[in-house]
Amino acid sequence: MATLIRPPPIDHSQSNIENVLELTQLSDIDPDLFTNTRPLWHPPGARGIFGGAAIAQTLAAAQKTITPDFTVHSMHCYFVLAGNADIPIIYHVERVRSGKSFATRTVQARQRGNVIFTTTMSFVRQNSGGDKKVEHAYPMPTVPDPEQGLDDLDVNPDGKSPFQSQRLPIENDDSPHPHTKKCRQWMKARGTISSAGSHEAHLSAIAYMSDSYFVGTIARAHKLWRYSTSRRSSADEDVLKQLLAMDDAQLKRMRFVDEADIARIRRLRNGEKDPDEREIGMMVSLDHTIYFHNPRGFRADDWIFTEMETPWSGDGRGLVFQRMFTKDGRLIATCVQEGVVRLRQPENQPGPKL
Incomplete structure (x- = not known):
């Protein structure tokens, strides 16, 4: 059983990604309990569900416990166990603090009583920084625009991927130094996100997309x-x-x-x-952090440019940084992910298990 409650019909007034990330509130049990409304995607060859779904749905759950004048500015996530696409997920939001300027929420995703994913998020009240501000932003590099009508082959084999992307050639791909390379792509949610979804739907959408080939940057930088x-x-x-x-x-x-x-x-x-x-033997995410810089200043169904680089790998792990920009060059998010990156060992020398 992939959902706790029979899914309702697809809402065609909403975008694909809104339907994919829809939550059901279990208010009869606890107003801070939620579950996935629709089945979640298990990518071929992966250990469990697509990690972006857990990131996005925990954010969506937390946003439902926050007053409209607060917006998420950071979330820190840990992947604990592989999520099973055949079992419903229960999301429990804990209201850690609700202050005048900041609010904190912790969300645990559970299956069969076990925590599979946990995150802590911080929300900030709109315009609480005052009229005078300290401002700067990392600039977006000059890159080719996404090509109209060209969409890379679907990430989801059944053709229902909720977002599309166009990858660009790796910057400095001929360099012998992996840390100097940059993996770049354009991506956006398919269709049009509904006005009813408000800014929360756009935030959940980029949280979902932020996990696209993230830790895979290490494999690409090393040409594995x-x-x-x-x-x-x-x-x-x-x-x-x-x-x-x-x-x-x-x-x-x-x-x-x-x-x-x-x-x-x-x-x-x-x-x-x-x-x-050299071949990848295991590559899975351990943690995922997102800092939202302009959380109400973008649309996830417009093209978003992302740039990923890896400053370090070693001891069976690797670290990746990601910057996300609107098409007109505004930095809207910075993400960090660490993951397990192990090479395939000779048959008589099996690698360690997680």
Whole structure:
């Protein structure tokens, strides 16, 4: 059973992402309890549900306990256990503090009594900073605009991904130093977010999208191969078969395929040995932080530019920074994520388990 209560019909007055992230309040039990209204997506080959769903739905739940004059400015999340797409999630909001200028909420996501995800958020009262302010912002780089009518292949194999994206070539991809590379993409929610959703729906939407290929920046910066015929995941094997069947033009339209991947696919087609045999054995998120800078100054259904870079990796972990900008160059969020990044070990030397 993927939901606690039978889902209502799709609300066509709302965007896809609003329907995906819809919550049901369990007010008969506790006004601070919520559950996912609709089934959640389990990406092929992943350990559990898409992490962005837990991030976004905990934010949506917390926003329902905040007065309209307060807006989220930061959230700090931990992925504790892999979420099971076949089991409903219960979100419990704890009202830690409600002050004059700031309010704090903690949300735990549970399945079968176990915490799978936890976050603490801080909300700030609108215009509480005064008329005189200290202001500056990291500038958006000059990049090509998103192409009208061009959408990278869908992240969700059933064609119902709630957002679309266009990846750009990796900046400094030929550098021998992974920390100097920048992974960039345009993305936006599909359709039009309803006026009834207000700014909360746009905030939940970018929280959802912020987890798109985030920790994967490390693999891309190191040009690590992410699909292996020796791996036990049938999802990896299926993806690899599809990639091998594509020509170079088709491969370049795949948003998760880089030039290094295309070169490897060519070698595999020709039966050549890969000079770099390093492969990802495990890559999962540990934590996720979002700082919202202009939380009411953007639309998530307009194009948003994101830039990701990794300052460090080691000891089986890696760190990634992400900046999110509106199309006209305003910085709207800064995100940080640490994740497990382990290479596939020889069969006689298995890597440690989580």
